[in-house]
Amino acid sequence: MKTALLQISSSDDPAENLAMVRTMMAEAAAQGARWVLTPEVTNCLSTSTTRQREVLQHEEDDITLAGLRAQAAELGIWLLIGSLGIKTHDADGRFANRSFMIGPQGQIVARYDKIHMFDVQVTETETFRESANYRPGNRAVLAETDFGKVGMTVCYDLRFPHLYAALAQAGARIMTVPAAFSPVTGAAHWEPLLRARAIETGCWVLAPAQTGEHKLSRGKPRRTHGHSLVVAPWGEVLIDAGTDPGIHFFEMDDKPVTEARRRVPSLTHVRAFDGP
Numbered sequence: 001m002k003t004a005l006l007q008i009s010s011s012d013d014p015a016e017n018l019a020m021v022r023t024m025m026a027e028a029a030a031q032g033a034r035w036v037l038t039p040e041v042t043n044c045l046s047t048s049t050t051r052q053r054e055v056l057q058h059e060e061d062d063i064t065l066a067g068l069r070a071q072a073a074e075l076g077i078w079l080l081i082g083s084l085g086i087k088t089h090d091a092d093g094r095f096a097n098r099s100f101m102i103g104p105q106g107q108i109v110a111r112y113d114k115i116h117m118f119d120v121q122v123t124e125t126e127t128f129r130e131s132a133n134y135r136p137g138n139r140a141v142l143a144e145t146d147f148g149k150v151g152m153t154v155c156y157d158l159r160f161p162h163l164y165a166a167l168a169q170a171g172a173r174i175m176t177v178p179a180a181f182s183p184v185t186g187a188a189h190w191e192p193l194l195r196a197r198a199i200e201t202g203c204w205v206l207a208p209a210q211t212g213e214h215k216l217s218r219g220k221p222r223r224t225h226g227h228s229l230v231v232a233p234w235g236e237v238l239i240d241a242g243t244d245p246g247i248h249f250f251e252m253d254d255k256p257v258t259e260a261r262r263r264v265p266s267l268t269h270v271r272a273f274d275g276p
């Protein structure tokens with residue numbers, strides 16, 4: 001199945017980002033893609049809480065979700081919206097970082113709220129507190145598609161292998177890891193962690209990423225790592241998208257999953273243990 005990863009550089013203007021992604025989706029479909037994947041925070045990458053409160057919307061009103069669902073239906077393709085910043089009705093006013101699997105009739109097949117919040121200090125000058133504005137999800141999600149079961153994750157989830165093990169044991173044969181990775185942690189950890197998750201689970205790992213310097217109307221400047229990756233179930237990197245925005249195609253089928261798990265059936269060797 002021809003699949004396309006979109007590597008983009010979202011601004012903090014959802015309408016601008018929607019137009020960009022719709023154009024890229026149409027191009028990907030015209031070249032034969034049946035499944036298109038976008039990165040984390042496709043609709044708005046922002047470092048300003050006030051800007052987020054101005055432009056983010058509830059799911060039922062979100063222009064990006066509506067526009068991309070309509071585009072998927074028009075093109076007759078599957079779409080993973082890596083994630084959208086979505087307003088919630090939570091009393092504390094925090095947003096959800098929500099990933100959507102969209103079917104070829106434009107229907108929402110599955111939604112997943114990012115579980116692990118990126119609360120870190122990666123350098124003396126670069127600190128992230130995702131939980132200040134986003135509330136964590138509490139449920140792992142498998143999306144049922146006509147090409148297999150997909151384990152949905154987002155960005156910082158990548159550092160928690162038990163999530164991927166649970167998804168694989170529940171039937172996932174593909175893992176999605178849309179991201180807006182920091183350049184510092186990306187250079188050190190992005191590829192080895194993605195390869196490890198593929199090797200541990202015998203799954204395809206598909207990681208569409210934000211990249212470059214983001215155009216922001218306010219707030220601190222923000223750069224992301226890029227290097228969208230496709231990792232095969234045996235751990236080979238089939239695509240490294242570098243740092244330029246663009247569309248990256250590959251052919252995906254289920255045979256490498258079956259073969260990797262036949263050679264090293266570690267998912268069947270999991271044992272309970274006591275301690276420490």
